[in-house]
Amino acid sequence: MHTSSLEHVKKLVQTHLDRQKSLKVIDIGSYDVNGSYKQFFDSPEWQYTGVDLAPGPNVDVVLKSPYRLPFASHSVDVIVSGQAFEHIEFFWLTWHEMTRILKPDGYIFLVAPSRGPEHRYPQDCWRFYPDSYRALASFGGLQLISVTTDWEPHPEEFSAPWGDTVGVFKQPKMSAWTKLKKRMMQKIRHWVVPGYRI
Numbered sequence: 001m002h003t004s005s006l007e008h009v010k011k012l013v014q015t016h017l018d019r020q021k022s023l024k025v026i027d028i029g030s031y032d033v034n035g036s037y038k039q040f041f042d043s044p045e046w047q048y049t050g051v052d053l054a055p056g057p058n059v060d061v062v063l064k065s066p067y068r069l070p071f072a073s074h075s076v077d078v079i080v081s082g083q084a085f086e087h088i089e090f091f092w093l094t095w096h097e098m099t100r101i102l103k104p105d106g107y108i109f110l111v112a113p114s115r116g117p118e119h120r121y122p123q124d125c126w127r128f129y130p131d132s133y134r135a136l137a138s139f140g141g142l143q144l145i146s147v148t149t150d151w152e153p154h155p156e157e158f159s160a161p162w163g164d165t166v167g168v169f170k171q172p173k174m175s176a177w178t179k180l181k182k183r184m185m186q187k188i189r190h191w192v193v194p195g196y197r198i
Helices: 003-016 091-101 130-140 176-192
Strands: 023-028 046-052 076-082 102-115 143-149 163-170
Touching (some): 003 076, 003 102, 003 163, 023 091, 076 091, 091 102, 102 130
8 A cells, every 4th residue: 555545545534524423434445465544534433344355454344256245225424445446357347336335425435546567466457547537427326526646756755656546426315216226226237247246
């Protein structure tokens, strides 16, 4: 976890979250290799859950698949994911799951590399730019609150080779009918789309 990534998430938390409000926070790709975002979700009002594909430090829930999140629809206030999407072969399937579990008015903080050396863990498939996040917002029916990309190198030596695209997405308010329709569409995808089946 490079320094610039940690700095980005710290700033997002400070800017967008109310420390006095009860929040359920899910961190997708939480395995602590050399740092994690957990330190920034330290309010006693916040319930943080680390999620990853392998057991280890800072992992509370071990997934069977990156495309199935074991949380109820519209049950999570904040989803953070950093330095994970480049490793997910079909990230758009994971994105659909993230939008499914996010509450109305909930946030997704997404940090993914725009540049950097290949780092296969177990694969390294993608890099992202601002238009990628605009496409994700449209694809998931979310509002894109902000998006930035690190075009200049970070001054810290370990972070300098890396650049990230950082986005804040918000789930719009939904009628009961829209919620039901979204849940049903995702159930259908789980049945018929290759990659979802586990």
